[in-house]
Amino acid sequence: MYQSILNTMLGRSIRQSLGRFIAIILIIMLGVLVFVGVKGIGPAYTDSATTMVDQQRLADVTLTSTAGLTKADLRAARQVKGAQVMAAKSVFALASTDDSVVAVSGYTNNRQLNQIIVKSGRLPRRVNEIVLDARARDYGRYRIGSTYRFAKTSQLKRRTYRVVGFVESPQYLDSTYNRGNANIGNGQVAYFAYVTASNVDVDVYTSIGFYFAGLTHGNSFSDAYQNRVDDKVVAIKRALRGRATARRQELIRTASQKVDGQLSEARATLQQLDQASAAGATSADVTQQRTKLTAAITQLEDAQRTIKAKVAKPTLSYGTRHDLSGFADYGESAERIAAIGNVFPVFFFLIAALITFTTISRMVAEDRSQLGTMKALGYGSVAISRNYYIYALLAAIIGTTLGAAIGSELLPRLVVQMSGSNTSIVRTAVINLQWSNIALALIFALIATVGAVVVAVTTELRAKPAELMQPKAPKAGKRILLERITPLWRRLSFNRKVSYRNLFRFKSRMVMTIIGIAGGAGLIVTGFGIRDSISGAGTRQFNDIIRYSAVATLSDKGTPAQARKVLRQNQHYQRSATVTANTVKVQAHGHSVGSVSFFVPTATNNLTGYVNVETTKGQSIRLPQRGVVLTQKAATTLDATVGSRVTIKLTNGRSAKVRVRAIAQNYTGQFAYMTKSGYRAAFGRSAQTNALLVKTTAQTAQQRRHLAEQLLRNGGVINTSYADDQRATLEQMSSSMDTFIVIIIVLSGLLSFVVLYNLTNINVSERMRELSTIKVLGFYDGEVTMYIVRENIILTVVGILAGFLLGNGLTAFILRQAASAQIVFPLIIHWPGYLLAAVLTAGFTAIVMWVTHRRLQRVDMVEALAARTD
Incomplete structure (x- = not known):
């Protein structure tokens, strides 16, 4: 019988406090949604890419040779156990229209390795047909059915083709990245193309690909996969032992x-x-x-x-997927999102759980009289607390189920597909449920709800029935600090005095409200801060640090004078400086950093105007006569400080131990700087000039390609690397995270709104008798509302200011976690981020106050003034 009574009471409790019940569910849902969804975006990135490249049978290992590969090499490669092997022939050619460098590959069928993806049209069937990289449209008005011509070349049997399709390749995971380097034209591949294999007129294979089914185990970006690939490389080397000599x-x-x-x-x-x-x-x-x-x-x-x-x-070279253009960077983007996902959702959920815990606790406290009555009637503690546990359990399960379902499916799919439509050929999201995250979210939700019931009910039931059935005595009023400032206090109206006294009278309520508002505003600021900081890395790097336009690397026979002769003929050329430029490996304290750009200027001051070498505090660094200057990320990775000794290994095998004299600010890439005298002292020989740092006025992409081609053809230059191209790549990488950041901001705003609503609802419920009393005393509806609103306005302002500080700290922490081996993010939060966070929070407060005003207009004063406190 009593079970039926308890069930009826439970249903009535839910109906009478439906708004609060829904609010608890929404807060739990948002917390779980963000926790599961955001933490699932990183895995969705890698799972989607891995699924796509495995479907297209992207080679796990690609073998190349400086002398080409023969049928004997192919026979040896086929001896590798478990490998699907394919040999390919490709050449570089120039498009006749604009001399763009095109990587032309021979096509046989699309059932082997590195299967291309048809975006429109079809694959080539006849000798006069060609398919182009979808990126080719950026270089000419190509369409299906149009005629395509190559410049004269001896490596293709024909020069004219008919375009029958546009394709993408799993070898270029991110469609915005450079297609590689070449030894013709301007030295950089613009796009790729496929013609029938019979058209490629070369005697040897250019590469042999190896694909091992199931090797990825679902993740091509993990260290475990790379370790398995390394084992396969050992097996391939064993099979090809002696082939280089033969x-x-x-x-x-x-x-x-x-x-x-x-x-x-x-x-x-x-x-x-x-x-x-x-x-x-x-x-x-x-x-x-x-x-x-x-x-x-x-x-x-x-x-x-x-x-x-x-x-x-x-020389035989063994390339892996991580060596492909854009592949490693795609993986770093996934790691960056995962790093954010390890911090942001946890903090988000903590705010949600804290508010939920408070709401449940206050709900139990409001039912003191009911608890006392049931206890007086002889109900045991289990029966009395049963409904509260069920109430909390229902809210936790419903909120977790909704949050996990929406978060697991919606957020990762939305981010992957939106990012893919802009930058990557990965456009179909593969979602694998992260059960560990869902289980962890459920545990957190149960702690926030059921845990609150345990604490609150246990505390309340310690009191006697008669004590519980009486309302809690109101807190005694105390003089506040403001009252001691007599001239100011006298000028305040009665209503303002009441509001200020109430703020400090209920300190726990004040602190909880400030924490809730600060948490919501801080999360919004964090969202804007992450966006501004990621996009600002490129701006800081290429506006404040890198001042040169390009690095022109000389050939063995090229001279600076020869390169400058070509440069002076270009209308955009301003000036240049000669340097020794190398890519080195730096080691210290058991750590190593590869691919460090090593610059030795011909003259000590030659970097002035080309590279702004400054400390992290903005102090200019003069290159020392002995030792090396390292950039910050390299120094951090090596655990090196000023005065530490590091080992620099050159590409020719020579190495030297030098002392770190200064650490320079840098955001993308890793650099080391040394003077000529320092180089001579370290390596025992003079540094040989092999590159020019070039400054030009602004150029279009076509103008940059033309200058690079002229330098390659007549300037004794083997490669020209433009800062603008690196900037564009970094900006594109940043834009790929825009959807992710927008989602963070929107969800933070939703949490802020729900938190404000819930806290205000608790505040009004707890003070309903007080509000009814002043309404009976003759206060107008607007004055009654302002009795609450005035407090909320003050708490909102304080919460927003606290949120600004919280947002800065949280953004800085997340950026440190999201930094990679190549990128360090500066802490940048532009003023629109603060403004929008403040406006959104204030707007949410206004909406909540309007809802509160409508609620207070419908208050039944007689019922509210009765013995019950709810």
């Missing part, structure tokens, strides 16, 4: 074929002469002819030795 012998035989023939003929002739001499047919002519043949044989043998000396042993 290939060198083949090249020597081919190169010396003519010499070998001449040498064989000369030796045969000499042998005939020797036989004739032995038969007694010696004469002056025979002797003279023999002398000439002996000298010729000596020359031919010397030529043989020269050929052998000149033919170097081919």
